Structures are given as C-alpha cells and as structure tokens.
Amino acid sequence: MAEQKTPSKSKSAPAGREDRLKAALKANLARRKAQAKARTAQADAENDNKG
Template sequence: MADRNAPKKHGKSGDAREERLKAALKANMARRKAQAKARASADDKADKDEG
C-alpha cells in the first residue's frame, strides 16, 4: 500500500522503455503498411483477371 503513494521514477529506465515502445510502434506501422500494400496489390490483380 505504501508503494501506491510513492512517486514514479523517471530516469534512465523510463527513457529505455520509451525507446522500446517507439521502436515497437515503428515496426508495427511498417508491418501494417506492408500488409495494406500487399492487399491492394492482390485486389488489383483480382480485378484485372476478372475483367
């Protein structure tokens, strides 16, 4: 219970966590962008095959 009132430490570990989160977000966005590009490419190919 005493830990709830203790101030949170912002220091080197906080910066490291922020850097890890930033890198994970960047990788996630790149992966999503690649997936969207692949889906769009697959849709274009499907449209050309039908028509």
C-alpha cells in the same frame, strides 16, 4: 513492519521503455503498411484477371 521503498534503478529506465515502445510502434506501423499494400496489390491483380 515498515515498507521499504526500493531505490529506482536510474532515470534512463523510463527513457529505455520509451525507446522500446517507439521502436515497437514503428515496426508495427511498417508491418501494417506492408500488409495494406499487399492487400491492395492482390485486389488489383484479381480485378485485372476478372476484367
């Protein structure tokens, strides 16, 4: 039995994947920056209360 290659959908499929990965990376970076900012603000607030 010979293997049949499935025709590729189009050249835009890898580009679509790239766009999705880029958007996910951007969202992840924004979320991590927000978390770091919140931790810094919380640490500053705790230091103000102790001092």
